[in-house]
Amino acid sequence: MTNRFHTATAAVLVLEDGRVFRGEAYGAVGETVGEAVFSTGMSGYQETLTDPSFHRQVVVMTAPHIGNTGVNDEDGESTRIWVSGYVVRDPALRPSNWRSARTLEDDLREQGVVGISGIDTRALTRHLRESGAMRVGIFSGRALEEGEGGLLARVRATPAMAGSALAAEVSTTEGYLVPAEGERRFSVAALDLGIKANTPRLLAQRGIDVHVLPVGTTFEQIEALDVDGVFFSNGPGDPATADAEADLLRRVLQAGIPFFGICFGNQILGRALGLGTYKLRYGHRGINQPVLDRATGRVEITAQNHGFAVRWPNEELTPIDTEFGRVEVSHVCLNDDVVEGLRLLDRPAFSVQYHPEAAAGPHDSEYLFDRFVELLSTATKDKVS
Structure with missing residues (x-):
């Protein structure tokens, strides 16, 4: 089981318009890019993560608490997680459900899905509603050594969703x-x-x-x-x-x-x-x-x-x-x-x-x-x- 009391690893979320959110790494440490979108579901996060329609998208969860029921082996909509990145405000310290087989963060880490937690997802969602869906990157670990200017340039080099055949x-x-x-x-x-x-x-x-x-x-x-x-x-x-x-x-x-x-x-x-x-x-x-x-x-x-x-x-x-x-x-x-x-x-x-x-x-x-x-x-x- 993942211990959420470990020393936090810094992470940043960089939007293509230059806005930056700072938080902690959640899931895998590294870097990812994609289209920033938000999902308003308060439950069903396992189905969301494994929905192939989210391929090449970084999903922002508007519900504040994610991971409370862990992950099981029955509810996946495919055989893998498809989201490019995952953004939550308050990840569960530990899951509590009789069907849970492991923590959500364990699944994200094992499948190499880079995420970020501890940011104001309400502010981020309002920004996306006002400015529209846009490209985004999540960076943690050694990726942060490049500096925000370099990270922003990499986000802007990401292919847009419009025109993409996936x-x-x-x-x-x-x-x-x-x-x-x-x-x-x-x-x-x-x-x-x-x-x-x-x-x-x-x-x-x-x-x-x-x-x-x-x-x-x-x-x-x-x-x-x-x-x-x-x-x-x-x-x-x-x-x-x-x-x-x-x-x-x-x-x-x-x-x-x-x-x-x-x-x-x-x-x-x-x-x-x-x-x-x-x-x-x-x-x-x-x-x-x-x-x-x-x-x-x-x-x-x-x-x-x-x-x-x-x-x-x-x-x-x-x-x-x-x-x-x-x-x-x-x-x-x-x-x-x-x-x-x-x-x-x-x-x-x-x-x-x-x-x-x-x-x-x-x-x-x-x-x-x-x-x-x-x-x-x-x-x-x-x-x-």
């Missing part, structure tokens, strides 16, 4: 099958753009064989699997770089195969329909984001992690015509009116910008997996008739 860096290298639980009802091809473990798990619970496929999969390879539907996962990077994935999705839509996409998959559906995408000022990240289902008037509290969004061509959010028929905005964010979902009216396809597979929660949006099952069922009946 999905291939987090995708599986080989396809694999997550078998249906109980009676097999359908099969689905899931393109892994940074998929979380809970997604195929929830599909499998609904009687679906899930073929998880790597970035670069062709339409012909999907056809050869003879699946009933296609799913595009969440993932990191700029959707404007996902030309191949958008072209693949156009083939899926042309074939009339039922489609469901989340997060990055929602942005790719927008691009496949001819819509643009843009970078949000500071993004949506956390597990308390309110979203309106425009069809039902129901408000869902959702988990989100995205820095880009689909640009709708009219302020009224009225349906538009595309080469695949009419399309509507199905969901919007109640904080800032960002498009949070798309639905095709003439083809079996829909997507949302948030995470219906959220773990540790909330679970308001899990019904979307059932909506996908309904699409699969209807398409199968139509095929038989």
